[in-house]
Amino acid sequence: MALLEVDNLQVEFATDRGIARAIDGVSFEVNEGETLGIVGESGCGKSVTSLSIMGLIPRPPGRIAGGEIRFAGENLTRLPEKAYRKLRGSDISMIFQEPMTALNPVFTIGNQISDVLRRHKGLSRKQARARGIEMLAEVGIPAPEKRIDEYPHQLSGGMRQRVMIAMALSCDPKLLIADEPTTALDVTIQAQVLELIKKLAADHGTAVILITHDLGVVAETCDRAAVMYCGKIIEQGPVDALFEYPRHPYTAGLLASVPRIRPDRLPRLPTIPGIVPDLLDLPRGCRFRDRCGQALERCGQFDPELNADNDAATVAACFNPNPVVTA
Amino acid sequence: MDTLQYALRKLVTGIPLVLGVTFISFVLMVYFGPDKTYDLIGKNATPEQIAEIRADLGYDQPFFVRYGDYLRELVTLDFGYSDSTGERVSRILARTIPISLALTLPGFILGNALGVLLALIAGFFRGGLIDRAIMAGAVVGMSISFLIIIIGFQVLLSSSYGLNYFPVRGWEVYSLGDYLYYVTVPTLAIVFVSLGYNTRFYRAVVVEEMNRDHVRTARAFGTPPAKLLFRNVLRNAAIPIMTRIMFSIPLVVISGSLLIESYFGIPGVGKVTYDAITTGDQPILKAVVGATAVLFVLTLIATDVMYKVIDPRVSLK
Numbered sequence: 001m002a003l004l005e006v007d008n009l010q011v012e013f014a015t016d017r018g019i020a021r022a023i024d025g026v027s028f029e030v031n032e033g034e035t036l037g038i039v040g041e042s043g044c045g046k047s048v049t050s051l052s053i054m055g056l057i058p059r060p061p062g063r064i065a066g067g068e069i070r071f072a073g074e075n076l077t078r079l080p081e082k083a084y085r086k087l088r089g090s091d092i093s094m095i096f097q098e099p100m101t102a103l104n105p106v107f108t109i110g111n112q113i114s115d116v117l118r119r120h121k122g123l124s125r126k127q128a129r130a131r132g133i134e135m136l137a138e139v140g141i142p143a144p145e146k147r148i149d150e151y152p153h154q155l156s157g158g159m160r161q162r163v164m165i166a167m168a169l170s171c172d173p174k175l176l177i178a179d180e181p182t183t184a185l186d187v188t189i190q191a192q193v194l195e196l197i198k199k200l201a202a203d204h205g206t207a208v209i210l211i212t213h214d215l216g217v218v219a220e221t222c223d224r225a226a227v228m229y230c231g232k233i234i235e236q237g238p239v240d241a242l243f244e245y246p247r248h249p250y251t252a253g254l255l256a257s258v259p260r261i262r263p264d265r266l267p268r269l270p271t272i273p274g275i276v277p278d279l280l281d282l283p284r285g286c287r288f289r290d291r292c293g294q295a296l297e298r299c300g301q302f303d304p305e306l307n308a309d310n311d312a313a314t315v316a317a318c319f320n321p322n323p324v325v326t327a
Numbered sequence: 328m329d330t331l332q333y334a335l336r337k338l339v340t341g342i343p344l345v346l347g348v349t350f351i352s353f354v355l356m357v358y359f360g361p362d363k364t365y366d367l368i369g370k371n372a373t374p375e376q377i378a379e380i381r382a383d384l385g386y387d388q389p390f391f392v393r394y395g396d397y398l399r400e401l402v403t404l405d406f407g408y409s410d411s412t413g414e415r416v417s418r419i420l421a422r423t424i425p426i427s428l429a430l431t432l433p434g435f436i437l438g439n440a441l442g443v444l445l446a447l448i449a450g451f452f453r454g455g456l457i458d459r460a461i462m463a464g465a466v467v468g469m470s471i472s473f474l475i476i477i478i479g480f481q482v483l484l485s486s487s488y489g490l491n492y493f494p495v496r497g498w499e500v501y502s503l504g505d506y507l508y509y510v511t512v513p514t515l516a517i518v519f520v521s522l523g524y525n526t527r528f529y530r531a532v533v534v535e536e537m538n539r540d541h542v543r544t545a546r547a548f549g550t551p552p553a554k555l556l557f558r559n560v561l562r563n564a565a566i567p568i569m570t571r572i573m574f575s576i577p578l579v580v581i582s583g584s585l586l587i588e589s590y591f592g593i594p595g596v597g598k599v600t601y602d603a604i605t606t607g608d609q610p611i612l613k614a615v616v617g618a619t620a621v622l623f624v625l626t627l628i629a630t631d632v633m634y635k636v637i638d639p640r641v642s643l644k
Binding site: 054056060061085086087088089090093094096098101102103104105106107115116119120151153164167 | 454455539540541543544545546547548549550551559562563637638639640
């Protein structure tokens with residue numbers, strides 16, 4: 001049994017113009033100690049997926065319309081709020097995108113870490129402080145016994161994200177959700193923070209869901225990855241295979257549009273033509289059809305399901321995928 | 328230590344502000360204010376008598392000398408004698424300000440405390456039934472005229488049509504029992520009338536704070552609702568909430584609550600001010616207007632210092 005099983009998850013939001021289904025039948029698994037990357041453009045449902053796992057979808061306007069999220073065998077969508085609170089920060093932790101605003105500005109970082117430790121681990125004030133200093137040292141914050149009494153605004157963005165990581169791992173969670181943890185950081189800091197998450201997750205045996213739009217981050221950090229488009233997973237599989245032999249035209253298009261040093265100079269960086277369809281006004285059939293160069297007639301009639309091809313390493317939701325390349 | 332230094336520095340920068348507001352009130356109220364000469368002398372006064380009275384009143388002095396006199400009066404709290412009763416103005420104020428404070432403070436505190444509480448509850452259940460019920464109540468409270476509220480409470484609690492338990496008018500306070508006896512109905516009226524405004528304002532503050540990233544972080548780390556509201560949200564919402572409270576203090580202290588005092592026949596400073604305006608009792612007006620201005624500046628400084636205490640990001644520089 002996998003640590004986390006998301007099964008046909010559907011999440012809807014009530015808007016002024018009608019019901020928007022932000023997540024439409026998403027299924028994936030995360031095994032213990034594994035790192036799964038979820039990739040996609042803004043608005044494809046990455047963050048909604050992670051907030052659903054945390055049980056933090058604002059309700060109203062959002063609601064989980066169907067499907068199950070099973071964590072260690074327990075269906076979280078049915079879990080009462082009080083039991084859910086015991087899970088958050090202890091068994092499942094989360095790191096957010098904005099280190100500048102994600103910490104409470106009026107409390108010291110020690111105060112904030114201790115708060116989590118005292119609530120979930122039942123530590124005394126003194127024990128929690130000691131453990132907090134330990135954690136800060138572990139995430140590479142210099143002079144942690146001094147830093148612990150500082151306020152978030154006294155730290156740099158990278159340091160704050162380290163504090164978030166310390167806080168998230170302080171209770172030894174089984175699952176860590178990192179929602180764009182490096183997007184708001186300087187490029188030089190990004191690699192350090194990723195490396196830190198990778199190392200600490202391995203040390204603590206924590207499974208990680210890494211949500212990002214940065215394919216490079218996925219390639220470096222993840223074991224497996226799922227590509228989301230418009231509320232659905234359109235391809236998933238081991239990272240090597242996914243990057244080497246993408247089967248879904250969208251995955252292929254994403255990879256082609258990454259700026260990198262190529263053997264031949266390109267006249268222009270390739271892009272995926274068109275725009276993402278409106279969630280309130282989805283086309284019939286495949287949601288990617290209008291932007292797809294290899295659409296068939298049936299793509300306009302039926303919505304393709306994730307389909308395993310015996311020869312391929314990844315599963316893709318496409319009627320006309322790129323051919324399987326066997327190495 | 329830092330904070331004390333900061334407070335002192337703020338106090339120094341407050342001096343020009345005090346000079347500014349007192350200058351304006353001097354120009355408008357004293358220099359171009361009512362000329363009392365002809366109220367004080369008989370019908371067929373000689374030019375010499377007029378000149379003498381004017382010299383007594385200081386009207387013959389140059390502009391800045393008169394402004395200096397006004398400042399001296401403010402600093403020494405010696406505003407002379409009331410035109411209508413002949414009592415020393417400082418004595419009148421010393422007698423009536425405590426009454427006004429005792430009268431309005433319970434309602435002021437309750438109105439703000441309940442407002443914050445209701446706002447936290449409404450903000451937490453934003454968009455839900457509880458939120459809508461609280462906000463509907465607030466709108467009702469805001470739409471009813473203060474006069475109707477006062478009369479309504481008087482009818483309900485102080486008349487033979489209702490409970491007939493509390494007095495309609497008066498202020499004969501010699502013990503705690505007396506105090507509660509006279510203060511209850513006015514307090515209810517003050518709370519009722521301020522609660523709607525307070526709740527609406529504070530709810531907006533709370534809702535804004537609830538949407539912040541750090542609140543989402545707190546939730547993601549399992550913070551229970553009560554703690555989320557009173558620790559994470561309230562502490563961050565404290566600056567706008569405190570600003571509103573602090574800036575209503577001068578009004579509570581000096582002007583009291585004019586309507587409350589006149590409707591309940593309570594001899595507070597509000598009533599004294601009102602009488603002074605209608606009778607043109609300039610010494611009292613000078614004292615009240617000047618003191619209000621100074622108190623506002625002091626409140627401004629105190630608020631700045633409290634920002635620093637509440638929010639570590641506020642720099643001492």
